[in-house]
Amino acid sequence: MRESAANVIIIPAKPEAAAQQTVKRQLRVAAYCRVSTDDEEQLTSYEAQQNYYTDKIMTNRDWTMAGIFADEGITGTSARKRPEFLRMIRMCKQKKIDIVLTKSISRFARNTVDCLNYIRALRALGIAVIFEKENINTLEADSEILITMLGAFAQSESESISANVRWGKRQAMREGKANIQYDRLYAYKKGDDGNPRIIPEQAEVVRSIYNQYLTGASLRMIKERLESEQILNVAGNPQWTITAIRGILTNEKYCGDVLLQKTYISDCISRKVIRNTGQLPMYLLQNHHDSIVERKTFDAVQTEMARRNAGKSPSKKKAPTGLTSYASKYALSERLVCGECGTLYRRCTWSKGGKKRVVWRCVSRLDYGTKYCHNSPTLDEEPLQRTILAAINSVMSKKDTLIRQITSAMEMEIAPVPGESMSLADIEHRLGKLNGQTRKLVAEAARTEDSSAYTSQLRGIVNEAAELKEKRAFIQERRQNDALAAQRIEAATVALGQATACISQWDETIIRQLVDTVKVHSAEKITVFLRGGIQVEQDMI
Known part of the structure; x- marks a missing residue:
């Protein structure tokens, strides 16, 4: 047991320490502003935002300038593409900023997920983001629900703008307006009329590439020949890549056509470029400009490329996948x-x-x-x-007889499909009638309480339409194969006619x-x- 009571010692307060706590230091305030295009009107707005925030921060006695962060001509749908925005976030994490001012949520981010993630990260650091237009301070309790709603509206606005831009571009494609990137297009430059104009010396290189490929040269052999002759590529360098040569051999512009919408943007947020393999319609502008190679030569190269790509490797040991790499030096x-x-x-x-x-x-x-x-x-x-x-x-020695045999073989190869009584035009006409009948039956069924009487009729129409579509696809494929067969045999006939x-x-x-x-x-x-x-x-x- 304790024999004496506990001793209490009183430590007096320090008035000067309390005075120090009451002295407020100035808050370090940064401003973020952004414009999404490079046109003159937007740039004026960009400068006006910088001047406005500089004046606003410097005239407030409680604030001190922590920096003006401004991204110029950059989209707000992705933070990764805004270097100044990311620099500002880094400074916030380094505790060099207390408050961030910005005009509106749409200026801060048009991506709802990005917007909320960054606001939450800054709030966890005790840093407020003040949106002037919406009058929201992110450190206040009810701010997140408002920010979520307004951020969603900003993203929806971006998606709407993106949809309008896509519609405009596709409408231009339907009207035959082509936007060609000349900086990556070999042998063409933009003419005075806005259309591609041939560069003669480079056009000869393109023709030689096509001729070499059709005579059996591999892409690597063509590359070695171009580099050995010190022929410059589109960038003005003597080093060629197999990808560039393949691009020349598969680019429809060299036969005078332009194929539009070969790729598309997945969405306005990720902006991922996806190759169009049938997800969206394409638009082919035939005879758009002067060609460098004939169309039949271009088609022959595509056929030969498909044949090589479909080749099977004779050696499973050297090619476990079974596919061969065409690099044959010997016929x-x-x-x-x-x-x-x-x-x-x-x-x-x-x-x-x-x-x-x-x-x-x-x-x-x-x-x-x-x-x-x-x-x-x-x-x-x-x-x-x-x-x-x-x-x-x-x-x-019997060349004329040989050519007649080839012509006969060609006629047999492209003979009409036996048993086919309907042409493509007949099929399209019948499909149009079936579509009209479907719409009529659906409208009648909607007006009646019991629509079961129309079910069997609709099922019959759907089945007939499916059969017609299969038949259409078969005829189209057969026609394409016939055209390629005719090109191959015609090439052989010409070769025989020219041979000694x-x-x-x-x-x-x-x-x-x-x-x-x-x-x-x-x-x-x-x-x-x-x-x-x-x-x-x-x-x-």
Whole structure:
């Protein structure tokens, strides 16, 4: 037990400390202002906002200037694209600002999520954001509900403006108005009439790229040729990329057309650019300007590119996905086929005793030995080339007959689809009638209490319309395939017409144009299939 009472010591107050607490320091006040476009009227408003806030802060005895943060000509839908706004937030986190002034919520952010996140972060730091137009201080208790509503209105306004801009652009597309980016367009510049004008020296480069590709060159081979000849790209540099070359080969502007809405913006908040693969309509302006390559040449390149992209790799070991990368320097790399297992042959160089021997071998034999292909022969290159030339020359002496056979094959390939009695025009006319009947039945059903009587009729119309749409798609696909087949056979016919009666030298370009496939039956016999369906059996020389 304690024997004495607790001793209480009184510590007197310090009047000077209380006086120090009553001295108020000036609040560090920053202002944020933004304009979303670069036009003169908006820039005047931008300067006016800066002057206004400078005057407002400096004339208040309780405030001191912490900075004017202003983003000029920048959208308010994303904070990431506003460097001054982000700098202001960093200074707030460093406790260098006490109050942020801004004109309105729409000036602060047009994205509701961004707006609330930043306001909450600043409020957690004890920093107030004052919106003058709405008369809201974010440190007050009921401010968040108002900010949420007004922020949503600001975002809705942005979405409405974005929708109006999109509508205007698409309306311009429908009217055939094209907006072309010339800074990235090779071989064209903006003419006095506002349309693309050809740059002659660059146009020759474009034509050579198309011709090389059609004669079998890969994109990498074209790149190496351009760089070896020190040809400058669109930026004026001698280094080319495969992407740039592919862009030239797939850009419809080089055949005089303009395809609009190839990409679109997902929404006005994220502003992500998405490739249009059918989500929205596209608008093709044909014969919009002078072309550099003929349309049939452009179409032939697209067909050849699709054929290469769809190719299967002969070697599963080297291409586990099964897709091949087209970089064939030799025409036979994609034409010489094993008669036993159907796999392509590959060119190999053997070295023995300082001597080199070039041969062609079945890829299956190279990768797996005799597991899948047992008897495919190894062929020396020179005798193989002489044999193929002999097969070609055997039919070149009858060139006129050969051309007639190709024409006949073309007529068979693009013959009408058997059993089809309706044309595309008939199908469209019938679909229009069915749409009218549907609207009529729906209107009648709406006027009656019991609409079950119309259900079976509507179901019949829907089923018939679905069948017609399938038939329309089939006919359209068949027509497209027929057009591509006609282009291929026409190209082969032209090549045969220009070729001499006897080809004495091996030429990779001619082989690519004339030969479709070479099948190896044995070490003594091959079959050469020419374009157009002509085939020649030939003994090895």
